[in-house]
Amino acid sequence: MSVKQPELRRYLVDVDTVSTQQIFTDVLVIGAGIAGLFSALEAAKTSNVTLISKDKLEMSNTWYAQGGIASVLNRDDTIEKHVNDTIKTGCGLCNKKIVELVISKGPELIGELLALGTQFDLEDDGSVSTTLEAGHSKSRVAHAHGDSTGKWIAGALIDRLKEHPNINYIENFFAIDLITNSEQRCLGVIGNHEKFGREIIWAPSTILATGGAGILYRETTNPNIATGDGMAMAYRAGAVLRDMEFMQFHPTTLYIAGASRVLMTEALRGEGATLLDSNGYRFMFDYNSAGELAPRDIVSRSILEQMRKTDSTHVYLDVRHFEDGHFQKRFPFIGEICKSFDIDPQKDLIPVRPSAHYMIGGVKTDENAKTNLAGLWACGEVASTGLHGANRLASNSLLEGLVFGKIAADAAVKNSNAKAKSLVNRKIFYNVKRSSRSRLDTEDVRNSLRALMWRNVGITRAQESLSECSEIILFWQRYVMDKIFDSPDGWECQNMLAIALLMAEAAQQRLESRGVHHRDDYPNLDEACLPKHIEQLRPDCV
Ligand SMILES: Cc1cc2nc3c(=O)[nH]c(=O)nc-3n(C[C@H](O)[C@H](O)[C@H](O)COP(=O)(O)OP(=O)(O)OC[C@H]3O[C@@H](n4cnc5c(N)ncnc54)[C@H](O)[C@@H]3O)c2cc1C
DSSP states (O other): OOOOOOOOOSOSSOEETTTSEEEEOSEEEEOOSHHHHHHHHHHTTTSOEEEEOSSOTTOSHHHHOOSOEEOOOSTTOOHHHHHHHHHHHTTTOOOHHHHHHHHHHHHHHHHHHHHTTOOBOBOTTSSBOEEOOTTOSSOOEEOBTTTOHHHHHHHHHHHHHHTOTTEEEESSEEEEEEEEOTTOBEEEEEEEETTTEEEEEEOSEEEEOOOOOGGGSSSBSSOTTOSOHHHHHHHHHTOOEEOTTOEEEEEEEEOOTTSOOOBOOHHHHHTTOEEEOTTSOBOHHHHOTTGGGSOHHHHHHHHHHHHHHTTOSOEEEEOTTSOTTHHHHHOHHHHHHHHHTTOOTTTSOEEEEEEEEEEOOEEEOOTTSBOSSBTEEEOGGGEEOSSSTTSOOTTHHHHHHHHHHHHHHHHHHHHOSHHHHHHSSOOOEEOOOOOOSOOOOHHHHHHHHHHHHHHHSSSSBOHHHHHHHHHHHHHHHHHHTTSOOSSHHHHHHHHHHHHHHHHHHHHHHOOSOBTTBOBTTBOSOOTTOSSSSOEEOOGGGO
8 A cells, every 4th residue: 555645734734823812821721730830830920921721730640650759859869860861761872062051940849839839748857768779879759749759740830821911821732733924933822722722822932732642543542632632733834743653651550341541650669579470480580670660661661562462451560568658658549449440459450551751852942941843842741852752760850840841931031022922923825725635533543642652663563563653644635635624623633643653753753772762673672773863854945
């Protein structure tokens, strides 16, 4: 089957800036995870800010983060050690300058989170309590209410956001496309409000903080919002995407057929949980000398291999040896989830398997969180900053969102000057060519795409299955990308198809195994593998 790539549209919907309702703001923030919330609060110190989220403010990957946020908080730890751990895990692709920047800002920003009201767990002496996670040489992961860190960080930031006089927040506002002028300057967004319909938000400075793309996979820890919208809209607007072959899979998510894949945090293994196969055999040391504390990609692949060897759909986490009461105290959220499935972790094994978890690739940014489009900054999971390289060190992503959220805000505020303001509110018109091709059911395409990505662009990949994946996506694209939708389901399906193809193509270009990208047909690291980073730009922008 050979399928021609459909014409790449600039916008998913018709644009008519004259007849559409309009909002004006100094700084527009798209997304309400840690990156969006923190950047909005920072920018609002001096500017008017509008923050939009496609769902409720509480619906984000950030909200579901469990284990914690990594930072140097103890005397026996140093910035250098955290930098080294990050670089070692990143398998040769980290940008050292960015790693140093992010890690060195950590302690100060954890202090800011505390000041904004995040209730981190504390030691008796009042210092922030930390734990160890895989890949970290020191205990440095701060957590809140045991295993509900994200909820308590986001909750505090949302409280501050709601009371801030300079912030206008709009929930259930779906950003469809970034608006750009003929010089590729970003001027804001065209979107759709659940109640008020189509609206344009004009802004001299836009911060993209739309998170990741885990929903592209059948098995994922991510909530439904993570459909890669921000990456897709940035790509359509002419932004460079980078490292899209690197999707990180989390080794341990609860496996109960029919139930959603709830994450079983890394911290469990950090605090002594072991992995057993269906015969009760502790197998991790057969694969890596660090056992259960090996980096995530190794643990994920080892679990997959052990499942294959034992012809089983899952393996088990064993915490039965934890001191009485410790599990309930440290992991109350997971405790509740287990209880709801009649699993008593003190007595029973917890069935687990890997799932898609974190998108390492994204919109390419520099040390100022700046993209290649004037007026557009990106931060958090949507961005590719160079911090994670080819594999993310556990609990470094919340930290990255925090650090680059602040950096993006400071730069966006500086840009919102009179000259930049004079560029917005231009007349922009775009008409989507109507197509008479057959319609596909987008719900069906979405589900089939997720199954395809899991099978063909999953924990291990190879040329044949990757090119087959591209062909199937291109086929679906012909019948979905030519349509005009009027609700988020359709736009999400178009975004998912766009991003899935870019991921499959990037995975075909990297002819080696590195970090989370494992090719069965190129199983080794190849230091001569060039280019070092795979960058993707829409062809008519080259
Ligand atoms: C279950 C789970 C556990 C995790 N545990 C940890 C952990 O312990 N430590 C750690 O460091 N990391 C952890 N991570 C990863 C971390 O949570 C994320 O990388 C991080 O929270 C991403 O933050 P963000 O601000 O970039 O995006 P998100 O928090 O995902 O927020 C994205 C926002 O963008 C909005 N949005 C998306 N598309 C649109 C659109 N089209 N229009 C308008 N709004 C849109 C969404 O509504 C949402 O508000 C975990 C992730 C998951 C899923």
